[in-house]
Amino acid sequence: MALDVEAIRKDFPILDRVVHGDKPLVYLDNAATSQKPRQVIEAIVDYYEQHNANVHRGIHTLAEEATALYESARDRVAAFISAPSRDEVIFTKNSSEAMNLVARVLGDADPPYRVGPGDEIVITEMEHHSNIVPWHQLAERTGATLRWFRITEDGRLDLSTLDDVVNERTRIVSMVHVSNLLGTINPVETVIRRAREVGALVLLDASQSVPHLPLDVQALGADFVAFTGHKMLGPTGIGVLWGRGELLRALPPFLGGGEMIELVTMERSTFAAPPHKFEAGTPPIAEAVGLGAAVDYLTGVGMDAIAEHEAELTRYVLERLHTVPGLRIIGPDTAEGRVAEVSFSLEGIHPHDVGRILDEQGIAVRVGHHCARPAVVRFGIPATTRASFYLYNTPAEADALVDGLARVKKVFG
Secondary structure (H helix, E strand, O other): OOOOHHHHHOOOHHHHOEEOOOEEOEEOEOOOOOOOOHHHHHHHHHHHHHHOOOOOOOOOHHHHHHHHHHHHHHHHHHHHOOOOOHHHEEEEOOHHHHHHHHHHHHHHOOOOOOOOOOOEEEEEOOOOHHHOHHHHHHHHHHOOEEEEEOEOOOOOEOOOOHHHHOOOOEEEEEEEOEOOOOOEEOOHHHHHHHHHHHOOEEEEEOOOOOOOOOOOHHHHOOOEEEEEOOOOOOOOOOEEEEEOHHHHHHOOOOOOOOOOEEEEOOOOEEEOOOOHHHOOOOOOHHHHHHHHHHHHHHHHHOHHHHHHHHHHHHHHHHHHHOOOOOEEEEOOOOOOOEOOEEEEEEOOEOHHHHHHHHHHOOEEOEEEOOOOHHHHHHOOOOOEEEEEOOOOOOHHHHHHHHHHHHHHHHHHO
């Protein structure tokens, strides 16, 4: 089913903006954060205007309404990712916190889940820093060893060493489902299958896949899946960690405080069952309400339709970028096995200059290493320009990008 993109765009007030006086906004920075539809904005405003109260802690009307809204958001997220149980959905402040949570508790866990000396942790060369730094910290804290998969020249994951890298010493494999730099959709099923053979856990960073592709955590077969709300039409300040129920029950809590306890005495504390065990303190209530509204919006549009729209857009974007002299695509050069985010470099022109001239024309892209510096270094460049598209973007905006790049080349030609 084709998307009615023009109807969708009417739901996003910011897309009507002009910048730099008279330049229509062309927003191509969706991998950093997506824009928000009116339905999400109104849900947050309604919460604050009509239902604002703390959750789980009161018997008055507002507290009960706030609790119902917050837990309803959990129900909708669970359904959106086909989680077997709502109790497997933990709200965090973002995917970074979700992955830090897993890394921290594995260092504190009881056997057989504890990571310690002699154990190995596996990541990939294309990870966002939020899926590198926590594992550095865990390895330093426990004496474990960090290993990783390399990237091929065409921006794919090199799995030729799969059986060596994932072995009997591997305790956890933590990898990105879709690269935020390269747009690559990784063959996670292959890695998960190998991890199962050696008894290793698997965490997927789905920050760039959940907004763009249908995702079923049961079909994927991972143990943990992390993603963030603000890249999928939701507000900032809310993320999700999904984990298998038996693991969440066995692992220790991440933070201590209110709401995550069963009983506290002066001598000791016992802890609530998941998900509340991992949600210490007042949670991001309004943000969860907004995320629930975002899930409703995406569900209404249809994730299959979004994926189809973006696949067609990806083919068009790559076709148009191939016409730009001196442009090098960093990552897969075809539309197969990738999403609609494209990093590139222009020969002889620094990405910061590319981004500045594009911005003067109203075109918002992202420049830098995109918190994926090891992958950028792998390709022998200091930074890239990244144009990332979403359900409300159009082929005309891809044309505007290419016209903008012609202007960049003229300025620096």
